[in-house]
Amino acid sequence: MLTPMGVGKEGLMNLEMAPEGFEGTVAYIDGGDRVAQRMMALGIVPGTRIRVIRNSAFGPLIVDIEGTRIALGRGVSSKVWLKK
Amino acid sequence: MKTLHRLRVALAGNPNVGKSALFNVLTGIYQHTANWPGKTVERKEGFFDIDDIHVEVVDLPGIYSLTVTSPEEEVTREFLANEDIDVVINVVDASNLFRNLMLTIQLLELFPRVILFVNMLDVAEAKGVKIDLEKLSKKLGIPVVGGVVVTGQGIDELKKVLKDVVRGKVHFHPVYPVYGQEVEILEEYLAKYGCKYPPKFAAVKALEGDEEIIKLLKEKGITIPEPQPQAISQIRAEWLKNLLKDVFIVESYEPKQTITDKIDMIVTHPIWGYVVFMFAMFLMFYITFTFGGYLSGLIEMFFSWLGDTVSTFISSELWKSFIVDAVIGGVGSVLTFTPIIFTFFLMYSILEDSGYIARAAAMMDRLMHLLGLPAKLFFPLILGMGCTVPAVMGTTALEEEERKLGVYLVGFMPCSARLAVYSAIVSAFFTGYTGALVIVSMYLIGFFAVVVGAKVLKMFGLARDTMPLVIELPSYHIPHVKTVLYATWIRTKEFIYKAGTLIFVATIIIWMLVNMPFGVKPENSYLAILGKAIAPLFYPLGLADWRIVSTLIPSFAAKEAAIATIGVLYGGVQMLKNAVTVPQILVFLVFFTLYTPCMATLGAIYSVTKRWKVVFLSVLFSFSVAYVFAFIARLVIMGV
Numbered sequence: 001m002l003t004p005m006g007v008g009k010e011g012l013m014n015l016e017m018a019p020e021g022f023e024g025t026v027a028y029i030d031g032g033d034r035v036a037q038r039m040m041a042l043g044i045v046p047g048t049r050i051r052v053i054r055n056s057a058f059g060p061l062i063v064d065i066e067g068t069r070i071a072l073g074r075g076v077s078s079k080v081w082l083k084k
Numbered sequence: 085m086k087t088l089h090r091l092r093v094a095l096a097g098n099p100n101v102g103k104s105a106l107f108n109v110l111t112g113i114y115q116h117t118a119n120w121p122g123k124t125v126e127r128k129e130g131f132f133d134i135d136d137i138h139v140e141v142v143d144l145p146g147i148y149s150l151t152v153t154s155p156e157e158e159v160t161r162e163f164l165a166n167e168d169i170d171v172v173i174n175v176v177d178a179s180n181l182f183r184n185l186m187l188t189i190q191l192l193e194l195f196p197r198v199i200l201f202v203n204m205l206d207v208a209e210a211k212g213v214k215i216d217l218e219k220l221s222k223k224l225g226i227p228v229v230g231g232v233v234v235t236g237q238g239i240d241e242l243k244k245v246l247k248d249v250v251r252g253k254v255h256f257h258p259v260y261p262v263y264g265q266e267v268e269i270l271e272e273y274l275a276k277y278g279c280k281y282p283p284k285f286a287a288v289k290a291l292e293g294d295e296e297i298i299k300l301l302k303e304k305g306i307t308i309p310e311p312q313p314q315a316i317s318q319i320r321a322e323w324l325k326n327l328l329k330d331v332f333i334v335e336s337y338e339p340k341q342t343i344t345d346k347i348d349m350i351v352t353h354p355i356w357g358y359v360v361f362m363f364a365m366f367l368m369f370y371i372t373f374t375f376g377g378y379l380s381g382l383i384e385m386f387f388s389w390l391g392d393t394v395s396t397f398i399s400s401e402l403w404k405s406f407i408v409d410a411v412i413g414g415v416g417s418v419l420t421f422t423p424i425i426f427t428f429f430l431m432y433s434i435l436e437d438s439g440y441i442a443r444a445a446a447m448m449d450r451l452m453h454l455l456g457l458p459a460k461l462f463f464p465l466i467l468g469m470g471c472t473v474p475a476v477m478g479t480t481a482l483e484e485e486e487r488k489l490g491v492y493l494v495g496f497m498p499c500s501a502r503l504a505v506y507s508a509i510v511s512a513f514f515t516g517y518t519g520a521l522v523i524v525s526m527y528l529i530g531f532f533a534v535v536v537g538a539k540v541l542k543m544f545g546l547a548r549d550t551m552p553l554v555i556e557l558p559s560y561h562i563p564h565v566k567t568v569l570y571a572t573w574i575r576t577k578e579f580i581y582k583a584g585t586l587i588f589v590a591t592i593i594i595w596m597l598v599n600m601p602f603g604v605k606p607e608n609s610y611l612a613i614l615g616k617a618i619a620p621l622f623y624p625l626g627l628a629d630w631r632i633v634s635t636l637i638p639s640f641a642a643k644e645a646a647i648a649t650i651g652v653l654y655g656g657v658q659m660l661k662n663a664v665t666v667p668q669i670l671v672f673l674v675f676f677t678l679y680t681p682c683m684a685t686l687g688a689i690y691s692v693t694k695r696w697k698v699v700f701l702s703v704l705f706s707f708s709v710a711y712v713f714a715f716i717a718r719l720v721i722m723g724v
């Protein structure tokens with residue numbers, strides 16, 4: 001019961017690489033440290049729907065989680081894995 | 085009317101959902117309130133009456149979770165676990181219900197007597213979201229009241245529920261997610277053996293990897309299964325999504341584009357976003373140093389007039405100098421700074437309350453990340469180019485770890501007082517472009533020192549790697565006049581009280597150093613004695629003249645004092661070039677730029693950190709960095 005979905009990374013999309021407009025589900029967050037805790041507290045939880053609002057070569061990385069806009073740093077976004 | 089009943093209520097919830105707004109509406113705006121400065125956050129208490137019930141309310145800081153990862157979370161958790169309260173009003177944002185209720189579940193596990201106040205129904209409506217509050221109440225097993233705090237909607241109903249709580253008419257039967265066997269076994273065990281926290285809460289948090297609770301349980305010799313924070317969060321989220329299924333009354337399937345979305349199309353755009361950012365920075369700077377600078381000028385004029393007037397009444401030269409230069413000059417330099425600081429904080433508070441600061445941090449993240457700096461440190465660094473004191477104060481907007489880094493680093497940015505000294509010295513040595521180039525180099529060296537300093541601090545463990553940026557972008561709204569003025573005043577007051585007294589004392593000490601023993605020539609003053617004593621320390625930097633070294637002492641109190649000291653010791657700034665070579669002055673400027681900004685900065689550092697150790701370390705740190713940079717400059721310019 002306590003196994004998060006999609007532990008294996010095959011077929012998963014890294015958030016840092018996800019194109020603008022990408023819609024999917026959060027599959028897994030790397031690491032169990034404070035940063036992961038913080039992301040989950042803000043709603044980036046495995047199983048929730050996520051939409052990439054902004055992610056381009058220059059600007060910020062912004063996602064929409066259940067109607068909330070969250071800006072993520074470059075470093076942390078690579079910890080988040082998404083499923084289509 | 086006699087009050088017969090007492091009720092103690094706490095307001096808890098996510099940041100920015102309207103807890104303080106509700107607090108103010110309930111207690112009467114800013115009445116019966118007081119500030120209790122906590123460690124890093126403040127909680128506010130107030131009271132009001134409903135008929136014969138005397139209600140005490142505590143406004144808690146906003147949090148996203150009850151796992152401790154920030155001081156705010158710690159304050160709230162400790163409060164709810166230890167203090168004697170009757171009921172918690174959990175304020176939630178209706179337009180953001182899912183994320184808000186993730187906290188509600190945890191709150192209920194810690195403290196079951198929760199009233200849910202679903203605020204911002206107006207914002208939700210604008211988004212096309214409607215909520216069946218009655219169904220939500222039934223499903224959660226707790227009372228639910230909907231409302232719009234800013235228009236007063238729902239307040240009376242909330243008061244009625246509070247009244248019913250006192251009359252014993254309200255029942256709390258919260259429903260909880262089922263987390264599985266491991267949590268249940270631990271929970272049963274804790275129920276038997278006792279714990280500072282309720283067994284369910286402690287069991288869930290232990291499996292969520294909460295460091296404090298794991299430590300607590302380990303001390304009791306309880307073995308805990310491997311924490312699985314993601315699995316717990318996922319169970320909670322899925323349980324909640326299931327619960328919310330028919331709570332939302334969907335009106336339109338197309339999510340409406342809100343005003344915030346429209347503004348963000350430009351403000352977070354990969355190109356236009358930077359244009360907006362530059363413009364906002366420029367405006368903030370411009371207004372601070374024109375409007376604030378203008379007021380400063382008026383105050384300066386007043387004090388120089390006061391000095392002149394007073395001096396005609398004093399016959400003793402010594403007393404005249406003491407009263408005019410030290411006392412009036414000291415008070416004057418504090419008050420002259422104040423308008424600049426006030427204006428800056430005003431600009432900052434407006435941007436903050438509008439919702440822009442979170443976007444600006446998001447825009448700057450990539451650049452700052454490359455440099456190894458926290459994104460939000462950008463604002464204090466910008467401010468540091470005006471005055472280091474508000475820059476240090478500005479770090480209070482950062483999280484704890486980032487603040488630690490910030491207070492050590494912002495002083496490297498050349499402030500306007502340093503710019504005045506550069507201009508005076510450079511004009512004596514260089515002409516035209518060369519002079520401008522020297523000044524620009526100082527700014528670049530200052531910024532470079534910030535970047536290198538951050539690396540060094542992390543290397544020596546004085547600052548940890550900062551929390552990467554993960555922030556919610558709040559909806560924009562027109563800044564609230566009262567909120568902005570209140571925030572501005574609190575920040576300005578800190579400067580006047582804390583930094584102000586220090587600048588004043590420093591000015592008097594400098595005066596004594598330069599003028600005592602009374603009646604001697606400048607080269608025999610205490611300042612000179614001190615300067616000659618520390619001069620050998622600067623031989624390795626190629627600075628052979630004790631007088632140039634001596635100027636560093638008064639400028640430790642206030643940077644602009646360097647100009648006056650050079651004037652006294654050399655008989656004029658222009659005379660400097662007869663005694664000091666060009667390479668020497670360049671090395672001096674590098675050192676002068678980077679070593680401890682001034683006494684007022686140290687006061688500000690104390691005011692922000694409340695620790696003398698940090699103040700002491702920051703002096704040591706900036707001195708070392710200045711020395712190393714100056715030494716490298718010496719090697720580059722003068723050769724080995």
Ligand SMILES: Nc1nc2c(ncn2[C@@H]2O[C@H](COP(=O)(O)OP(=O)(O)OP(=O)(O)O)[C@@H](O)[C@H]2O)c(=O)[nH]1
Binds near residue numbers: 232
């Ligand atoms: N539109 C709308 N705005 C509201 C409502 N309630 C509060 N606000 C605004 O929301 C903003 C945040 O309110 P605060 O009371 O400061 O929020 P808080 O929960 O105390 O926030 P923290 O102290 O950061 O945890 C303010 O600008 C309020 O004016 C509401 O019902 N509708």
Ligand SMILES: [Mg+2]
Binds near residue numbers: 103105143145146
């Ligand atoms: Mg508040």
